[in-house]
Amino acid sequence: MNDDSYRDAEAEADCRSAPGPVTVTTVIAGVGVMVALTIWARLGARPAEPFLGLDIAAGVLSWALAPVVLWRPVPAALGLTLLALVSPAATPAATLAALLVAQRRGFRVAVAVGAAGIAAHAVRGVWRPIGGISYAWWLVLIVAGYGALVGWGALAQARRALVRSLRERARRAEAEQGRRVAEARMLERTRIAREMHDVLAHRLSLLATYAGALEYRPDSPPEQLSRAAGVVRAGVHQALDELREVISVLRDEDTADDQDPEGWPQRALADLPRLVDESRDAGGQVRLRDEVVDPDALPPAAARTAYRVVREGLTNARKHAASQPVEVVLEGRPGARFVIDIRNPLREGGAAAPITPGTGTGLVGLTERVQLAGGRLDHEVTAGEFRLHAWLPWPA
CATH class of the missing domain: 3.30.565.10 (Histidine kinase-like ATPase, C-terminal domain)
Structure with missing residues (x-):
């Protein structure tokens, strides 16, 4: 999957997420205000505006279509671009749609939508020229405006992708750290079990032998019984000392001079x-x-x-x-x-x-x-x- 396809997949996932009521309200209110101001400015510049009815109709349609951009940015942006082709009242909604497309879809799609917006405004400038500015400067402003919108949206999308990537890396690093800790604990438990076996198995098997002799030969002379019991008692003390030595090594991270590199008695x-x-x-x-x-x-x-x-x-x-x-x-x-x-x-x-x-x-x-x-x-x-x-x- 190339970078553009990856961005498209991420943007599609963004589009599927339902926008909150605050976002929807903000878009409706903002576009409504901008449409009203645009119509008001046209009336102020030309009181006898011949296309007043067309502008009002296009403004109302663009205002009604603007919230759709939050769910379906590309189709809504193309529809608003067609409205901007016939009336400047649709320009605020069309430019907002171009910005959202740049933020939520791939760069190529955003450039295509931006180019469509530039072409629509260029055609409209021919048959509905803007007073007080030449057509060349009008095109320059339109190209610069759509370029800034596409760049701004692409930058915002890249920032979101970076944040998502960093969060995913942090989550994976945390999961990896947890796995390493679990593996380290398991290895340490295995090492402790082996050391306990090596240190105590020999001693306890000796004690079992002496204890068996006491159990199966109760008729032995008192001297032998006393000697065997003494050996068992001494063996138990020695086993406890060896166990204490192992535990002390486990608790002490510093290796003493009389211990091997693993920390166990030499x-x-x-x-x-x-x-x-x-x-x-x-x-x-x-x-x-x-x-x-x-x-x-x-x-x-x-x-x-x-x-x-x-x-x-x-x-x-x-x-x-x-x-x-x-x-x-x-x-x-x-x-x-x-x-x-x-x-x-x-x-x-x-x-x-x-x-x-x-x-x-x-x-x-x-x-x-x-x-x-x-x-x-x-x-x-x-x-x-x-x-x-x-x-x-x-x-x-």
Whole structure:
């Protein structure tokens, strides 16, 4: 759609909007006054005006037709132009119609109506000359007048279009801002949910293991029961501390020195032995084989991701195969890949109900983290065991 067609469509929409009573009254009163003044001026200039009856009839018709311009500007303007061809009493209504056409229709239509008005007045000036002014100057005034009306109307139409465009842009910008805020909230909620899962799932699965031992072995020696209860109590306090740490990070926009760029507590390869010891203390059979060359050279981001992978692997093994041994293998050196391989046999009887329920989103979020770090994570069930395999880039 070109510019003129767009303006025509907008102007047509303007024409369809019903004008208010104030506008209609103003047009009727204004045109009536101008018609009366024009007839009065003609009588003052020529008391014996031979076309007085024609002027009165044309003036009354133009006055009656003037309000129609508000609904149908082009047909009404052409009708008033024909009346202006025979009587100057129709000139006020004809010029008003040309102005409204320029304001409400496309520029080409406005120019055509203006040219018709100029031609009508030029013809009328031949057979009903205006006294006190030459015909040439009369044409100059007519052309200048209609040109000013068309330009004024086009300028007003362009201003209205600009205002509409700015309002539409503001509305779209506000809607876009609302959508971005909603997306940001959703992303933030997803990030919080993943962090809560990563931080608390491991700790709570340990507590579930100890609580299960207390429930199913009530005949254990008092010393073991007391020790298990103490571990549960300490684990609960530690889980609360970790939860408080997460919440404090969410509330604080400034990232501390001991936190990663995302604002979460930093973990490294040095924390893996403690992670394995916690699983062993809970009764798990975890074997850690560390074949990493120069672990201190591993980039911090890769170290944090590796810690998350091992923690998720141990948590899943504790949930779904609590009584089975788990083997954790770490391999890598600078200039090669850092490989993490976690395996554990499935429990007898196939897929049994886990000790603690899970949603399955942990591995999904972990896969995304590994991919963001430039690596890859795979998990599969083969030969009666579950395998979690991941690798991360390790620049030289």
